[in-house]
Amino acid sequence: MLQLITNASQYLSNPAIVAENRVYSYHDLLEASAQMASLLLGDASDLQETRIAYMVTPGFDYVRTQWGIWRAGGIAVPLCTTYPLPALQYVIEDTGAEIVIASQEYLSILAPLAHEKGFRFIILGGVEDESVQLNPLPELTPDRRAMILYTSGTTNLPKGVVTSHANLNAQISTLVEAWRWSFSDHVLCILPLHHVHGIINVVSCALWSGATVEFLTSFSAEGVFDAFLKGEINVFMAVPTIYFKLIAYWESLPPDDQKRLSECMAKFRLMVSGSAALPVSVMKKWKDISGHTLLERYGMTEIGMGISNPYQGERRAGHIGQPLPGVKIRLVDEQDQVLASRQPGEIQVKGPGVFREYWNKPEATQKAFTEDRWFKTGDIALVEDGYYRILGRDSIDIIKSGGYKISALEIEEVLRTHPAIADCSVVGIPNEEWGELVAAVLVLQDSTLDVATLTTWLRERIPAYKTPRQYRIVIDLPRNAMGKVTKNDLKNIF
Numbered sequence: 001m002l003q004l005i006t007n008a009s010q011y012l013s014n015p016a017i018v019a020e021n022r023v024y025s026y027h028d029l030l031e032a033s034a035q036m037a038s039l040l041l042g043d044a045s046d047l048q049e050t051r052i053a054y055m056v057t058p059g060f061d062y063v064r065t066q067w068g069i070w071r072a073g074g075i076a077v078p079l080c081t082t083y084p085l086p087a088l089q090y091v092i093e094d095t096g097a098e099i100v101i102a103s104q105e106y107l108s109i110l111a112p113l114a115h116e117k118g119f120r121f122i123i124l125g126g127v128e129d130e131s132v133q134l135n136p137l138p139e140l141t142p143d144r145r146a147m148i149l150y151t152s153g154t155t156n157l158p159k160g161v162v163t164s165h166a167n168l169n170a171q172i173s174t175l176v177e178a179w180r181w182s183f184s185d186h187v188l189c190i191l192p193l194h195h196v197h198g199i200i201n202v203v204s205c206a207l208w209s210g211a212t213v214e215f216l217t218s219f220s221a222e223g224v225f226d227a228f229l230k231g232e233i234n235v236f237m238a239v240p241t242i243y244f245k246l247i248a249y250w251e252s253l254p255p256d257d258q259k260r261l262s263e264c265m266a267k268f269r270l271m272v273s274g275s276a277a278l279p280v281s282v283m284k285k286w287k288d289i290s291g292h293t294l295l296e297r298y299g300m301t302e303i304g305m306g307i308s309n310p311y312q313g314e315r316r317a318g319h320i321g322q323p324l325p326g327v328k329i330r331l332v333d334e335q336d337q338v339l340a341s342r343q344p345g346e347i348q349v350k351g352p353g354v355f356r357e358y359w360n361k362p363e364a365t366q367k368a369f370t371e372d373r374w375f376k377t378g379d380i381a382l383v384e385d386g387y388y389r390i391l392g393r394d395s396i397d398i399i400k401s402g403g404y405k406i407s408a409l410e411i412e413e414v415l416r417t418h419p420a421i422a423d424c425s426v427v428g429i430p431n432e433e434w435g436e437l438v439a440a441v442l443v444l445q446d447s448t449l450d451v452a453t454l455t456t457w458l459r460e461r462i463p464a465y466k467t468p469r470q471y472r473i474v475i476d477l478p479r480n481a482m483g484k485v486t487k488n489d490l491k492n493i494f
Contacts, residue, residue, distance in 0.1 A: 011210035018214040019059030036068025038135040046138035047074040054101040055079040059215045073138045076147045078194040142166035151301040160359030161301045170352035171304030172204045183210030187235040221249030237272040239403030244433040265290035275403030276435040280317045304353040319387040327351040344382040348374040396487045399428030420446035425485045429494045440468035
């Protein structure tokens with residue numbers, strides 16, 4: 001049986017999930033996920049790694065769906081609830097998902113695709129979801145594939161990162177140990193649930209420990225602070241962009257409200273920042289406001305979390321900390337040779353949490369690992385007095401913005417399909433709030449193109465967070481002798 005499920009049976013009466021003004025116990029979650037598993041199985045005894053995509057609003061339905069897929073022996077493929085149809089279709093088709101599950105509010109988006117592709121389509125709260133005969137559930141071994149999450153790489157299309165149940169167990173248990181999770185914790189989840197940060201660090205760590213997850217389905221700084229003031233939340237995790245927005249809102253409040261919030265947050269056990277580099281200025285301001293030095297950590301879709309500042313001890317600004325328990329880290333040169341101390345090099349990772357493979361991409365999988373199975377992160381770091389400090393990405397085609405890792409090449413491919421654009425290049429430009437902003441340089445064949453119209457056109461084809469925030473028009477793109485666009489030169493234009 002899955003470790004998450006085994007652990008849940010120890011906390012049956014504890015509150016597991018708070019969502020939409022309702023409290024659900026671990027007993028409720030186990031019962032509802034067993035019903036979902038039975039619905040998915042039908043007459044089968046085991047889904048045998050059938051891929052199941054789901055577009056479900058964060059909350060109880062999301063967790064019962066995810067757990068139900070796992071308990072039935074399927075592979076969970078979470079879909080982003082803000083993606084446009086082409087991005088959703090890519091994930092569904094690339095995984096070969098045979099079943100798609102959706103909340104009622106996403107019916108109109110996915111129903112036409114279900115009709116076209118013929119996959120089994122389950123609407124939560126619909127007739128099929130209401131009364132289910134409970135079936136015996138399969139016994140699963142840890143080496144079974146459990147989940148596929150999509151990440152942008154240096155290729156123009158996202159790659160599916162496959163993790164096994166053993167990988168997930170390692171990723172979760174490592175953080176539970178390092179960050180001292182317990183059944184008395186209560187965490188607020190505001191993060192998207194198609195990424196490791198939300199799925200593993202927040203939801204799974206809490207539920208592994210018998211703690212409570214409270215969901216805020218749409219983000220607002222006021223909503224987050226209102227949730228804090230109820231006095232139950234003691235753990236909070238977010239990306240730097242969110243802390244930036246919370247600081248700005250707090251600074252706009254009257255002094256009495258500021259004082260009340262600061263006193264409330266000072267009682268928290270843990271506050272974490274991740275998914276993008278935390279500006280030192282934001283770290284200092286948040287310490288002044290909340291009394292907490294944010295715990296910054298380093299991870300990727302492919303590894304879960306690998307490096308973290310300590311729970312107890314110095315949390316060093318501008319540094320990601322030290323290797324987590326059970327995770328091996330090394331810095332290497334371009335020939336994969338381990339470097340002497342005080343020399344910058346690529347972070348490589350080995351451990352039980354490292355992913356199994358890229359879905360249906362054996363060549364990309366092989367290239368991602370050394371011969372002795374160290375995973376190549378592509379991130380360059382330096383060790384300073386025992387703490388790792390990230391220096392940057394070895395590929396300029398990866399943009400880190402607001403906690404997302406975005407492929408510039410993917411955006412370029414979409415831009416080039418616009419009839420008014422002859423050529424283009426996309427780069428990330430530094431920004432205190434977002435880490436980096438997506439920016440595009442365009443060569444036009446129709447000079448009447450309006451940027452606002454282009455943005456609207458793009459948002460029908462790619463997620464909003466990938467849409468460029470700034471544009472520049474040029475006659476030609478700068479290129480080297482090999483014809484490759486020199487993107488560092490483009491950054492100077494901004």
